[in-house]
Amino acid sequence: MNHCQFCGSPATVHLTDIVHKKKREMHLCEGCARKHNLLPSDPGPQLNLHALIQLIVGPQAGPPAEPDDPAALICPSCGLQYAQFRADGRLGCPAEYDTFRAALEPLLERVHRGTAHVGKVPRAVRRTRRAAELDDLRALLADAVAAENYEEAARVRDRIRAREAVE
Amino acid sequence: MNLDTLLPNLGEWLRGNGPESDVVVSTRIRLARNLAHFPFTNRASAAQKTEVEAKVRDAILKADLPGRLTYLRVDTLPALDRQFLVERQLISRELAGVLDGPRGVAFDDKESVSLMVNEEDQLRLQVMRSGLALDEAWQTIDSVDDILETRLTYAFHDQFGYLTACPTNVGTGMRASVMVHLPALGLTKQIEKVFRSLQKINLVVRGLYGEGSRASGDLYQISNQVTLGRSEPRVLQEIREVITVILQYERQARAALMKEKRQAEQDRVARAIGTLGSATMITSEETMELLSAVRLGIHLHLLDDLPATTVNQLFIHTQAAHLQKIMGAPLDGEERNAARAKYLRNRLRELGANPR
Numbered sequence: 346m347n348h349c350q351f352c353g354s355p356a357t358v359h360l361t362d363i364v365h366k367k368k369r370e371m372h373l374c375e376g377c378a379r380k381h382n383l384l385p386s387d388p389g390p391q392l393n394l395h396a397l398i399q400l401i402v403g404p405q406a407g408p409p410a411e412p413d414d415p416a417a418l419i420c421p422s423c424g425l426q427y428a429q430f431r432a433d434g435r436l437g438c439p440a441e442y443d444t445f446r447a448a449l450e451p452l453l454e455r456v457h458r459g460t461a462h463v464g465k466v467p468r469a470v471r472r473t474r475r476a477a478e479l480d481d482l483r484a485l486l487a488d489a490v491a492a493e494n495y496e497e498a499a500r501v502r503d504r505i506r507a508r509e510a511v512e
Numbered sequence: 513m514n515l516d517t518l519l520p521n522l523g524e525w526l527r528g529n530g531p532e533s534d535v536v537v538s539t540r541i542r543l544a545r546n547l548a549h550f551p552f553t554n555r556a557s558a559a560q561k562t563e564v565e566a567k568v569r570d571a572i573l574k575a576d577l578p579g580r581l582t583y584l585r586v587d588t589l590p591a592l593d594r595q596f597l598v599e600r601q602l603i604s605r606e607l608a609g610v611l612d613g614p615r616g617v618a619f620d621d622k623e624s625v626s627l628m629v630n631e632e633d634q635l636r637l638q639v640m641r642s643g644l645a646l647d648e649a650w651q652t653i654d655s656v657d658d659i660l661e662t663r664l665t666y667a668f669h670d671q672f673g674y675l676t677a678c679p680t681n682v683g684t685g686m687r688a689s690v691m692v693h694l695p696a697l698g699l700t701k702q703i704e705k706v707f708r709s710l711q712k713i714n715l716v717v718r719g720l721y722g723e724g725s726r727a728s729g730d731l732y733q734i735s736n737q738v739t740l741g742r743s744e745p746r747v748l749q750e751i752r753e754v755i756t757v758i759l760q761y762e763r764q765a766r767a768a769l770m771k772e773k774r775q776a777e778q779d780r781v782a783r784a785i786g787t788l789g790s791a792t793m794i795t796s797e798e799t800m801e802l803l804s805a806v807r808l809g810i811h812l813h814l815l816d817d818l819p820a821t822t823v824n825q826l827f828i829h830t831q832a833a834h835l836q837k838i839m840g841a842p843l844d845g846e847e848r849n850a851a852r853a854k855y856l857r858n859r860l861r862e863l864g865a866n867p868r
Contacts, residue, residue, distance in 0.1 A: 435554045436679065437554070439667035439669070453672075456679065457740035459683075459742065460741070461671050461740070462669070462674075462684070463742055463743045464742070465657075465684060467666050468658060468662070469661065469665065
């Protein structure tokens with residue numbers, strides 16, 4: 346162990362500087378290092394800047410955490426904090442796939458190398474989708490008929506029939 | 513229901529006679545589903561869990577599902593019964609002990625379908641098949657899912673698909689697992705190489721009892737990791753391709769073993785039978801290792817008299833909860849080891865199992 350080169354007690358501060366390619370080492374005890382202003386004086390309580398700003402301008406005015414850190418996001422539906430999800434890997438409710446979407450997408454991309462579902466869709470959802478599609482087509486048909494564009498109307502009618510044929 | 517009535521049955525996954533059953537023990541597919549308008553189980557209040565359990569149980573019991581279903585409230589079952597169901601792969605370890613609150617399971621007489629309620633996801637459907645049968649398992653679970661969906665509104669998202677508590681399951685909510693017995697690849701130390709290549713293509717290897725469990729008795733479960741962005745048939749096809757390759761490797765390794773080390777292998781199998789038939793204390797671990805040798809011995813025709821399904825029966829009956837049910841008394845670790853040895857001695861004597 347090295348000893349302080351000033352007072353001989355065990356050295357806890359070790360300095361190395363290199364000047365003109367020459368290495369120079371110094372070993373000091375904490376007291377002597379402080380005396381020579383090599384250490385900052387006692388580390389006082391750190392000033393929490395964020396807390397100070399909040400105190401002065403009120404809680405709303407402070408930036409809502411950093412935009413790229415979603416940890417503070419809270420699900421309005423079930424109250425789960427994103428930070429909590431990050432800790433235990435479980436979401437709280439279905440709504441979070443929208444609430445936390447921006448944060449979840451990169452994660453899903455990493456895990457699945459994809460961010461959009463391909464595959465089975467519940468029958469109820471398929472039915473709703475098909476109904477909406479048919480509504481759109483019927484509106485197109487009405488427009489085409491009103492415009493006396495019968496060629497277009499026939500095309501749309503065929504598409505409607507084809508759609509209706511699929512259960 | 514008295515679960516002891518299940519004891520003489522083997523359950524679908526241990527039937528032992530499906531396609532490629534020399535290597536593939538069983539195929540299992542599970543689907544994760546949740547109800548719209550409810551928090552996921554881990555965030556649900558006691559009242560919400562009660563409501564979900566009632567809703568899903570009602571749907572299960574009223575739906576016209578194939579096979580006669582038994583529904584059990586897992587939270588009111590004795591610990592031994594829960595462990596028993598875990599060993600039969602009818603419920604997960606989480607449903608048995610980690611989770612709390614009202615939760616249940618429905619399964620059919622053949623133990624080929626199991627529906628868990630208030631697991632990590634509110635509904636976990638599972639279909640099991642003996643051997644390699646991914647298509648059959650998918651067809652069954654797809655139709656069970658369709659039937660239940662007529663009575664339940666699932667949480668489904670246009671972009672993300674079926675929503676699940678854990679984002680690793682979102683999308684299809686499907687995990688397909690194939691349980692394979694790979695003793696020859698283990699003996700010839702090629703197994704690590706095979707598994708490293710699996711990781712590159714996003715398939716996961718687990719031990720017998722799922723996540724976190726270690727592989728024992730050379731049994732491994734190979735399953736898909738990806739659930740978002742690939743359709744169910746595509747994922748199943750990827751698994752099938754990989755299993756086909758693994759089958760080939762294992763069979764080649766077995767053939768090489770028989771060609772180069774037949775005598776040594778014969779000796780190993782004979783010693784395994786000998787130990788199983790004469791030990792007075794034996795752990796579950798050692799039993800699994802020895803049964804693995806016996807299973808291989810049967811497929812390599814190094815043993816006669818012993819049908820492959822016997823190994824499956826010994827395998828399930830020597831697990832802790834099964835053993836205690838057979839003995840009709842709770843047993844601690846040491847007592848279990850003695851009871852297990854006694855059971856094996858008696859059974860092997862009855863079977864007259866002899867090395868060839």
